[in-house]
Amino acid sequence: MSEFIPGQRWISNTESSLGLGLVTSISNRRVEILFPAVGEERTYADDNAPLSRVIYPVGEHVRNASGLKLKITAFQELNGYIVYQAEDETGELSVLEEKDLDSSVHFSKPHDRLFAGQVDKLSRFQLRVETLKHQFTHLQSESYGLLGPRVQLLPHQLYIAHQVARRYAPRVLLADEVGLGKTIEAGLVLHQQLVSGKVSRALIVVPDSLIHQWLIEMLRRFNLRFTILDELRCEALELSDEGVNPFETAQLVLCNLSFLKSSPERLVQALDAGWDMLVVDEAHHLVWSEEESSPEYICIEALAREVKGLLLLTATPEQLGVDSHFARLRLLDPDRYYSLAQFRDEETGYQPVSKLVEQLLAEDAREQLKDAPEIFSQLGSYLGEEVAHELQQELENDSLDQAITDAVDSLLDHHGTGRVLFRNTRDGMTGFPQRVLHSYPLPGPDFYLESEQQLLDQADLEERLHPELILADRWLEADPRVEWLVDWLKDNRDLKALVICANAATAKSLEEHLRLYEGVRSAVFHEGMTLVNRDRAAAYFADEDESAQVLICSEIGSEGRNFQFASDLVLFDLPLNPDLLEQRIGRLDRIGQRNDVQIHVPHYEFSAQAVLLDWFHRGLNCFERACPVGQVLFDQFLEELIPALFEEFDEVHVEELITATRKEADRLLDELQQGRDRLLELNSCNPAKADLIAESMEVTGNSIELSRYMEKMFDQFGVEQQVHGSNSIILSPGDHMHYDSLPGLPAEGMTATYSRTLALGREDMQFLTWEHPLVMGTMDIVTEGDFGNTAVCSIKLPPLKPGTLLLESIYTLHCAAPKKIQIQRYLPQTLSRIVVDTNGTDLSAILTEAHINNLAERVGRRQSVEIVKHTRSEISSMVDRVEAIAETQLPAMLSEAQQKVQTLLGVEQDRLKALAQVNPNIRQEEIDYLAQTRSDLEQYLESATMKLDAVRVIIAT
Numbered sequence: 042m043s044e045f046i047p048g049q050r051w052i053s054n055t056e057s058s059l060g061l062g063l064v065t066s067i068s069n070r071r072v073e074i075l076f077p078a079v080g081e082e083r084t085y086a087d088d089n090a091p092l093s094r095v096i097y098p099v100g101e102h103v104r105n106a107s108g109l110k111l112k113i114t115a116f117q118e119l120n121g122y123i124v125y126q127a128e129d130e131t132g133e134l135s136v137l138e139e140k141d142l143d144s145s146v147h148f149s150k151p152h153d154r155l156f157a158g159q160v161d162k163l164s165r166f167q168l169r170v171e172t173l174k175h176q177f178t179h180l181q182s183e184s185y186g187l188l189g190p191r192v193q194l195l196p197h198q199l200y201i202a203h204q205v206a207r208r209y210a211p212r213v214l215l216a217d218e219v220g221l222g223k224t225i226e227a228g229l230v231l232h233q234q235l236v237s238g239k240v241s242r243a244l245i246v247v248p249d250s251l252i253h254q255w256l257i258e259m260l261r262r263f264n265l266r267f268t269i270l271d272e273l274r275c276e277a278l279e280l281s282d283e284g285v286n287p288f289e290t291a292q293l294v295l296c297n298l299s300f301l302k303s304s305p306e307r308l309v310q311a312l313d314a315g316w317d318m319l320v321v322d323e324a325h326h327l328v329w330s331e332e333e334s335s336p337e338y339i340c341i342e343a344l345a346r347e348v349k350g351l352l353l354l355t356a357t358p359e360q361l362g363v364d365s366h367f368a369r370l371r372l373l374d375p376d377r378y379y380s381l382a383q384f385r386d387e388e389t390g391y392q393p394v395s396k397l398v399e400q401l402l403a404e405d406a407r408e409q410l411k412d413a414p415e416i417f418s419q420l421g422s423y424l425g426e427e428v429a430h431e432l433q434q435e436l437e438n439d440s441l442d443q444a445i446t447d448a449v450d451s452l453l454d455h456h457g458t459g460r461v462l463f464r465n466t467r468d469g470m471t472g473f474p475q476r477v478l479h480s481y482p483l484p485g486p487d488f489y490l491e492s493e494q495q496l497l498d499q500a501d502l503e504e505r506l507h508p509e510l511i512l513a514d515r516w517l518e519a520d521p522r523v524e525w526l527v528d529w530l531k532d533n534r535d536l537k538a539l540v541i542c543a544n545a546a547t548a549k550s551l552e553e554h555l556r557l558y559e560g561v562r563s564a565v566f567h568e569g570m571t572l573v574n575r576d577r578a579a580a581y582f583a584d585e586d587e588s589a590q591v592l593i594c595s596e597i598g599s600e601g602r603n604f605q606f607a608s609d610l611v612l613f614d615l616p617l618n619p620d621l622l623e624q625r626i627g628r629l630d631r632i633g634q635r636n637d638v639q640i641h642v643p644h645y646e647f648s649a650q651a652v653l654l655d656w657f658h659r660g661l662n663c664f665e666r667a668c669p670v671g672q673v674l675f676d677q678f679l680e681e682l683i684p685a686l687f688e689e690f691d692e693v694h695v696e697e698l699i700t701a702t703r704k705e706a707d708r709l710l711d712e713l714q715q716g717r718d719r720l721l722e723l724n725s726c727n728p729a730k731a732d733l734i735a736e737s738m739e740v741t742g743n744s745i746e747l748s749r750y751m752e753k754m755f756d757q758f759g760v761e762q763q764v765h766g767s768n769s770i771i772l773s774p775g776d777h778m779h780y781d782s783l784p785g786l787p788a789e790g791m792t793a794t795y796s797r798t799l800a801l802g803r804e805d806m807q808f809l810t811w812e813h814p815l816v817m818g819t820m821d822i823v824t825e826g827d828f829g830n831t832a833v834c835s836i837k838l839p840p841l842k843p844g845t846l847l848l849e850s851i852y853t854l855h856c857a858a859p860k861k862i863q864i865q866r867y868l869p870q871t872l873s874r875i876v877v878d879t880n881g882t883d884l885s886a887i888l889t890e891a892h893i894n895n896l897a898e899r900v901g902r903r904q905s906v907e908i909v910k911h912t913r914s915e916i917s918s919m920v921d922r923v924e925a926i927a928e929t930q931l932p933a934m935l936s937e938a939q940q941k942v943q944t945l946l947g948v949e950q951d952r953l954k955a956l957a958q959v960n961p962n963i964r965q966e967e968i969d970y971l972a973q974t975r976s977d978l979e980q981y982l983e984s985a986t987m988k989l990d991a992v993r994v995i996i997a998t
């Protein structure tokens with residue numbers, strides 16, 4: 042290393058962003074360097090400072106401290122200090138001392154860095170190239186944006202996420218049956234849209250009781266950190282920053298619907314905050330009729346008009362009738378769903394399409410098609426004569442199966458409802474546990490039946506279904522369900538039970554009784570409690586060690602919450618509405634439930650509860666299976682059901698009602714299966730495609746490849762890595778970290794795993810995937826900065842004479858475009874590698890990357906700098922040569938990119954246009970967006986250039 046002299050200019054090898062350093066003092070074997078461009082100072086030991094001397098050669102263009110552009114014409118060294126002679130643009134000569142050079146230079150081009158003596162380690166160069174390749178593969182993969190979440194790869198969810206996430210500003214209703222993972226589906230879509238830059242601001246609106254569950258689910262599973270806004274938090278924000286719109290203080294906001302609904306000013310602020318995506322959970326609360334909209338509906342309708350992307354979640358889309366179902370679809374696309382009457386008509390029109398699809402999917406489709414040629418004419422009426430004719434041509438060919446699959450896809454596309462509505466049911470899936478009903482008829486309290494008979498006679502429906510209301514203060518002693526529950530809990534101490542009853546007061550006093558008088562470990566969960574206390578109760582119930590045996594919930598606990606770690610559900614009373622019953626059962630019958638769900642219903646014999654239980658069980662069969670037509674049957678039979686709940690137990694009447702209900706249920710289920718629901722089911726998950734997506738995720742998500750790669754990255758970045766368990770590691774910032782902090786790596790370190798299986802069970806561990814912030818962040822540091830973009834190595838390769846100089850260059854197709862347009866998806870191959878010798882001969886094909894990597898030997902830093910210094914002019918001409926070669930590659934690469942745009946977008950655009958003619962679910966906005974994106978992409982591509990990303994000087998020995 043040269044000696045330091047005050048005034049000399051040096052550059053840091055590890056922190057080149059500091060710009061040009063100026064030696065300010067040397068004392069006690071230490072050198073002080075000021076970096077004027079950033080106003081920072083560094084002190085180094087003078088014998089091993091990570092610095093390179095900067096001396097500009099004649100001909101170089103520089104700037105002086107006042108920014109004047111000058112060209113070096115000569116220089117002189119005075120005791121180690123350089124004085125340049127320079128010429129300005131008018132040709133006037135002046136003296137430029139090196140201390141007066143512009144300090145804000147940044148040697149961004151790899152060869153500039155190389156000439157400034159900044160030679161990186163060989164391993165860094167290799168890692169840079171590897172990183173570019175990984176980034177490229179990941180960006181182009183089908184599963185981009187879906188890999189990172191800590192979720193099981195469940196085909197029905199992946200399919201929906203894949204279908205929806207690729208769209209521009211998706212607006213859909215996610216209506217899977219209770220507990221099949223709508224939250225997860227919404228999270229997957231959101232995560233994909235955020236990662237790809239299509240969305241940067243999102244608002245989630247949920248019922249009060251689900252705020253924390255969403256907060257935690259988004260953080261633990263998706264690494265998405267939401268900010269909860271409520272009145273208190275908004276006021277605090279406004280206090281600290283007057284005039285601020287609290288909704289603009291965070292990118293990801295979670296709030297509850299009642300908060301927005303009850304405050305017009307807050308709603309206005311939310312409307313003004315410019316969201317890209319709105320997610321509304323439990324959307325069946327948004328009640329609407331042609332005559333009147335509920336305040337909740339009005340609130341979400343206003344937001345839905347403002348925000349481009351909209352995900353509505355409900356397990357029971359038709360709980361409040363067809364009108365309300367229509368109302369939610371109307372939120373998604375008001376132009377499409379403008380007439381309720383027309384919507385009703387459409388609903389009946391799905392049957393013939395569904396029948397046709399069924400025939401095509403039948404195992405003996407070939408025979409059916411041969412025997413019933415009218416199928417072709419039907420197909421022709423839906424998809425056009427040409428398609429029908431083509432299928433007919435295939436009848437004798439092996440390719441018939443594929444042609445049928447294509448025809449079914451087109452039918453679903455053209456005439457299904459799937460673009461806006463997704464619904465998966467348990468019936469369409471395997472592996473779900475059974476639900477088993479245990480009914481406990483109990484003799485009613487004596488005075489309830491006899492001495493105070495008039496109490497019962499006067500009781501309204503509410504009281505009949507919740508007899509504790511009739512018993513009033515005496516209920517805990519008198520109600521046989523209480524005694525039954527106490528006994529059951531005592532007999533089954535090793536079981537956890539979730540008890541649901543309708544009223545908060547009942548839940549409260551029942552829990553108090555169990556805890557204080559019966560010594561049962563219990564917790565309560567009702568709407569009168571604060572959110573924190575509700576979460577605390579749920580956590581006490583969930584705890585593996587010191588936990589409550591029983592959690593008593595009012596109806597509020599029956600929505601959205603996850604209690605699948607328990608398998609016993611006690612329905613202390615029954616809700617009148619079968620969809621509410623399904624919500625209750627869905628707390629346990631959810632993904633993740635490992636055992637059969639045991640549903641216990643204690644009730645008074647010969648009472649309204651007994652009749653309702655019987656009607657639900659034998660009429661609707663909705664305890665042991667989810668009943669998709671429950672709501673319709675409820676509407677249809679309500680008028681007969683209510684008197685049956687009032688009359689003295691009239692067995693004949695009840696039996697008739699149950700028989701009629703059963704008959705109608707069978708008919709409706711059959712109809713649904715042949716009509717819209719069958720189409721919906723097919724639309725909501727195409728198992729073959731879903732499996733392909735899952736497979737692609739297995740391949741791109743390869744954890745062995747990632748862990749090997751990250752091991753090298755951690756090494757280079759100075760992150761310490763210790764083995765923790767067989768599949769987990771502890772990562773912590775090391776003493777020699779090259780950056781003060783790395784994204785996604787907390788100062789105190791973290792435990793992490795690459796294994797999805799382990800990550801699912803151990804939420805305390807970070808799940809490292811190609812989409813984890815630490816992985817993506819460090820990759821960005823590498824590719825966006827100059828990490829490893831220069832190297833010098835030697836190789837021994839007999840045909841090459843010792844001393845032969847080669848230059849290996851890495852080019853990327855560079856195209857500046859906004860992230861959301863995802864231009865990388867269309868670029869053909871982002872890496873081009875060109876190797877030349879000093880004669881300019883292109884040796885890229887002979888000296889492959891693997892070849893050089895195998896033979897490459899490290900050259901020490903000092904020697905590397907010397908080599909570069911002495912061969913600067915040869916390297917310069919080789920750089921000119923590779924630039925010229927790269928230039929010739931540009932047109933072919935561009936045309937490949939343009940072709941890809943045409944294939945991916947052009948085809949999709951044509952498809953949507955054709956679809957829009959027959960399927961009104963296609964929004965014009967989507968077609969316009971595709972056209973706009975396509976023309977934007979073509980325009981950006983025109984300005985694409987080949988960018989020299991890294992160079993490696995190779996010297997033969």
Ligand SMILES: Nc1ncnc2c1ncn2[C@@H]1O[C@H](COP(=O)(O)OP(=O)(O)OP(=O)(O)O)[C@@H](O)[C@H]1O
Nearest residue numbers: 192193219220221222223224225356601603631632
């Ligand atoms: N892919 C998955 N991997 C791991 N856990 C999952 C997955 N999908 C769903 N779960 C778990 O299953 C449970 C049900 O999922 P979720 O809450 O998303 O269902 P839902 O359809 O929204 O239910 P509800 O209708 O009750 O609102 C949750 O505990 C969730 O964490």
